[in-house]
Amino acid sequence: MHNLNVWFGSNHVLKEIKIGFKPNAVTAVMGPSGCGKTTLIRAINRLNELIVGSRTTGEIFIDEENIYSKETSVFELRRRVGMVFQKPNPFPKSIYDNVAFGPRIHGVSDDEELQNTVERGLKEAALWDEVRDRLQDSALDLSGGQQQRLVIARALAVNPEIILLDEPCSALDPMATSKIEGLMRKLAEKYTVIIVTHNMQQAARVSDYTVFMYLGEVVEYGITKSVFENPQSELTEKYITGEFG
């Protein structure tokens, strides 16, 4: 990201962000409420543009290409950058149709190919064994943790390169949370994982790199271990020790 600025109306939410994310690693984005973490990752798949009155300046490069240039197809971009939201949002369709939705809208119509893709997605999201016998059941019958893994499978079905997760475990119980945290480490082998989290322990458990944000600016960025044990900035130290947050 270079000189990234985002405004919602007159609210300057992200200020001159300049940061790079390491591929094939898990990066956690941390910070107190309202610091712009969600806006930051939504800038990566240009989902901020759905909000009326938003304005973005600056550049974000994925593989040397500026995704904000006029030539970029935003639909192709969103295929390459998958997103998982805070509250699981599966479509009120069958499990199969949920995962197949992505490939279908990008033109895959061959039944066998779809079948294979759905199976691969569900396997990579560690959900296949639990649902293989009931793919036609409604996705809404699944538990919260299963639904979230379904959403991950849905994102994986279109072969992304980057996966964004916005506080994916905040609505889940501890068992489901630990399953998803394990899943994220595994996904990092193949994809670049960026996770927004409110939970410092989660960031410490799961991530290789950590970004600390405050009031729309990046305050610190580095290897998780050193950010937690040896923070460069005083703000970071205060946040980690719980003086605010």
Add this chain to the structure above:
Amino acid sequence: MVSQRLSRKNGVVRQMKGRIVYVLCVIAVIVSLVSLAVILFDAIQDGLPWLDLQFITSFPSRFPEQAGILAALWGSIWVVGLTALLSFPLGVGAAVYLEEYAPQNWMTSFIRLNIANLAGVPSIVYGILGLGLFVQALALGRSIFAGALTMTLLILPVIIIASQEAVRSVPRAHREGAYALGATRWQVTRGVVLPQAFPGMLTGTILALSRAIGEAAPMIAIAALVFIRFVPTGPFDRFTVMPIQIYNWVNLPQSEFRGLAAAGILVLLIVLLCMNSIAIFIRNHYQKRAR
């Protein structure tokens, strides 16, 4: 000590108020139901003796024993059927456009406001409009087609508003999820919004059609108070509808025709009941699936 006593009294007073409101609500329900029951009872008492197979299969006649509602029944079916075919796509399309595609400027706000106004325009106004525009200016004559077009205009605002509500009820999270996968606006609309909104749209349309089938004033303007003694065979035939036939009979001097009118009312009510039951059935079916 004092504060303890006061708070207990306060609780009793609040409970009393609640109970009074509850009793008033129950009274309101009873009054409504009793009024409905009285009307129904009156219609059943007058009309049931006249309601038989002969009634449903005969044409109107000067002689009460031979008169029947066949022409009007078929006329109503034709008009409502054609109205459904015209109004559903128009209403749904307009609602989808207004909710998903239209930009948020003063012009669309103006349109939205006026659709709500149009829903409240008296139906006779639509009848006069239909007479001038469809029957005369477009030379469609006093045909079923002109009647259906008029009815479409009448119920379109209601369908649009109901469909808008249905579209709005689709949670934002589902739309965002689809966009995040790389869907275009049409793909989101077709894949996520329409399937979820469809039951609401269908229910709204059927309820609007239920209203249309009972409208007398605009149909009198289009079809006129004539003696129709044939079953329509095409959309350009002349026609009559059940409300008109009932109105005709009420105006005739012989007292037997009062009973015929009541029987006509019963037939109309039965058709309405069927339509509403279908609407409720559809809504329940989809509510069970969506959870």
